[in-house]
Amino acid sequence: MTQRPESKLFYQSRRRRPLLDQARGVYMWDVDGKRYLDGSSGAMVCNIGHSNPHVLECMRRQMDKSSFGYRLHFETEPAEQLAQKLASLAPEGLEKVFFVSGGSEAVESAIKLARQHAVATGDSQRYKVISRYPSYHGCTLGALALTGYAPMTAPFDPMMQSMPKIPAPRAYLDGLDPEDEATGKFYADMLEEAILQEGPETVLAFMVEPVGGASTGALPPPKGYMQRISEICRRYGVLLIHDEVMTGGGRTGAFFAGDHWQVEPDILVLSKGLGAGYAPLGAMIAHERIVEPVLDKGGFIHGYTYAGNPLACAAGLAVIEEIEAHQMMANASSIGAELKAGLQQLMQRHELIGDVRGKGLLLAFELVADRETMAPLPREAGAFDKLVEIAYDKGLIIYSRRTRGGYTGDHFLVCPPMIATANHLDEILTTLDASLTTFTNDLKPDLLKAG
Numbered sequence: 038m039t040q041r042p043e044s045k046l047f048y049q050s051r052r053r054r055p056l057l058d059q060a061r062g063v064y065m066w067d068v069d070g071k072r073y074l075d076g077s078s079g080a081m082v083c084n085i086g087h088s089n090p091h092v093l094e095c096m097r098r099q100m101d102k103s104s105f106g107y108r109l110h111f112e113t114e115p116a117e118q119l120a121q122k123l124a125s126l127a128p129e130g131l132e133k134v135f136f137v138s139g140g141s142e143a144v145e146s147a148i149k150l151a152r153q154h155a156v157a158t159g160d161s162q163r164y165k166v167i168s169r170y171p172s173y174h175g176c177t178l179g180a181l182a183l184t185g186y187a188p189m190t191a192p193f194d195p196m197m198q199s200m201p202k203i204p205a206p207r208a209y210l211d212g213l214d215p216e217d218e219a220t221g222k223f224y225a226d227m228l229e230e231a232i233l234q235e236g237p238e239t240v241l242a243f244m245v246e247p248v249g250g251a252s253t254g255a256l257p258p259p260k261g262y263m264q265r266i267s268e269i270c271r272r273y274g275v276l277l278i279h280d281e282v283m284t285g286g287g288r289t290g291a292f293f294a295g296d297h298w299q300v301e302p303d304i305l306v307l308s309k310g311l312g313a314g315y316a317p318l319g320a321m322i323a324h325e326r327i328v329e330p331v332l333d334k335g336g337f338i339h340g341y342t343y344a345g346n347p348l349a350c351a352a353g354l355a356v357i358e359e360i361e362a363h364q365m366m367a368n369a370s371s372i373g374a375e376l377k378a379g380l381q382q383l384m385q386r387h388e389l390i391g392d393v394r395g396k397g398l399l400l401a402f403e404l405v406a407d408r409e410t411m412a413p414l415p416r417e418a419g420a421f422d423k424l425v426e427i428a429y430d431k432g433l434i435i436y437s438r439r440t441r442g443g444y445t446g447d448h449f450l451v452c453p454p455m456i457a458t459a460n461h462l463d464e465i466l467t468t469l470d471a472s473l474t475t476f477t478n479d480l481k482p483d484l485l486k487a488g
Contacts, residue, residue: 039069060087063454063461065434073429076465077436078454081250081283081399084310085359086454092315095355099348108345115350122357123322126292128301133328135321135337136345140282141175143306143319144244148179149339150304151242151276154327157334160274163241167231167275170202171442173252174244174280183244186252188443201235203227205249206259209392210411213259221261229269242276242303247294248396250283251438254403254448255395263298276327279305282319283399286310287360287455290370290397297396303327313356316349365455366397372457373397379466380451387473389414389480398455403440403448413446420447424476433468 041056055067063086065073078084085092099115106113120134135150137143148166155163168174170185182197184190185205190197206224208215213223232240247263249256270277277300284294285307291297293305304327308319331337343349360366377395380402384390391405404420406412414420424447425437440446451469453461 062086062088063457071432073432073434074461074464074468075453076428076433077450077452079314080309080436081288081450081452082309082312083314084286084288084455085313085356085365086456087314089315089356089359091359092313092352092355095351096315096348099351102347104346104348106347107342108340113345113347113350115347115354116345119350119354119357122354123320126357127305127322128293128295130301130324130326131305131322132325133323135323136350137308137319137321137341138317138343138346138349139319140306140308141177141180142341143282143308143321144175144180144183144280145177146321146339147244147278147304147306147323148183148242150321150323150327150331150337151278153331153334153337153339154276155241157330162238165201165235165240166278167201167203167228167235167240167243169205169245171205171252171440172202172246173250175282184252186443188439201231203231205253205256206262207253207256208259209394215257215259217259218261221259222265224259225262225265225269228266229273232269232273232275237273237275240273240275242278243270244278244280246280246284247298247300248284248289248399250280250399251436251450252440252443254401254438254440255399255450255452257394257396258298263295263300267300267302276303278302281305281307283309286313286356287366288369288397288399288452290366290373292360292366294396311353311356312349313352315356316346316352317343318346318349318353360455363456368457369397369455372455372459372462373400375459376400376451376453376457376462376465379462380469383466383470383473386470387477389420389473389477398452398457399450400452401448401450403446413441416445418447418480420476423479424449424472427475428468428472431468431472433465433472435469 058066058068123134124132168183172185174180174183182200185202208220213220279295279302304323306321312318380393389404390402391408392403406414421437421439428435436450440448
């Protein structure tokens with residue numbers, strides 16, 4: 038790696054990475070000419086690949102007209118058009134769009150809108166938002182209060198309003214069949230139990246990722262789960278919020294993952310795949326019956342400087358045009374099925390893989406010490422970090438988190454852009470195979486026994 042001056046930037050750690058030179062399609066190159074296959078689409082963001090010519094041209098055209106127009110001073114054509122498009126793609130009734138710059142902002146907006154709706158409609162005693170453990174909903178304090186990932190939340194617990202959590206439906210760890218409706222009912226009924234325990238009159242909303250994101254590793258819901266949680270929310274007057282920050286934008290094979298189960302939330306949020314890495318962009322989409330009472334009572338007390346930025350919205354509109362023009366959602370379904378099958382074949386060759394899961398091109402595999410008990414590898418094995426680094430050295434980018442609430446367990450998201458082809462899958466799987474072999478060979482036998 039080329040030697041560079043000390044960086045004045047800081048993020049999570051002192052680790053340095055190669056300097057990025059260029060990115061096109063599913064590949065990225067550093068300044069030394071090394072090529073990397075973006076097997077995680079960044080952080081599950083670059084859904085349509087890098088440097089898409091149509092998106093870049095649409096952004097150039099908008100820059101020639103205006104790069105900023107403050108929402109209190111002007112309406113802009115890109116924001117109006119993108120809002121119309123999102124309303125047409127969203128479930129029926131979700132026609133009110135509020136733009137933001139990222140996923141945390143979208144989640145923050147959703148819970149604040151839900152609360153203001155309760156106040157506006159005489160339900161001001163409702164303030165609790167139930168979520169799941171583990172889960173990740175964002176890094177702002179409001180979104181973090183809903184996050185179930187202890188290493189990220191623990192330092193800030195004294196600064197946050199504690200919110201109730203129910204277990205995520207990790208049937209594979211509990212020895213349950215995810216294809217059995219009884220399993221879906223088992224986990225969904227935990228929501229009703231939590232509502233009753235907290236007091237239904239105090240519960241404002243339930244926030245759920247239709248397909249789990251980084252914290253659970255692309256976890257699909259068990260059969261019947263999504264429908265039953267919707268029924269429970271309706272029964273107790275609890276708003277249902279779909280966190281589609283990672284799934285919105287077609288990655289699972291539908292523009293919104295909730296569409297797979299024909300479940301209609303009251304509010305949904307999306308971000309990553311909407312801007313697709315071309316501009317900071319996200320959105321909250323809410324049902325008219327939620328928004329109108331808030332506007333009637335004086336307006337939504339919330340906002341961001343870059344909300345509805347015309348350049349970002351022009352990029353988002355162009356991203357959707359590319360997704361539709363090139364049938365990328367269909368490709369996500371078909372290529373995703375092939376990639377999942379390939380990961381399952383890797384599972385046959387590598388005993389450390391205990392589970393493969395996901396939907397479309399939101400996929401993950403989890404490493405375990407013992408498939409029978411699903412005991413995780415010990416933390417000292419460092420799989421969470423080491424396998425990512427081995428793959429990176431071999432030119433493949435994947436994304437990892439710790440499955441068991443953030444402290445133990447190791448899963449790896451494999452989520453290439455929706456333009457991936459069979460040749461790209463071969464490269465991903467071949468590199469993963471070699472990386473897993475290297476990791477296993479380096480793993481000390483006593484650590485494996487300790488797991």
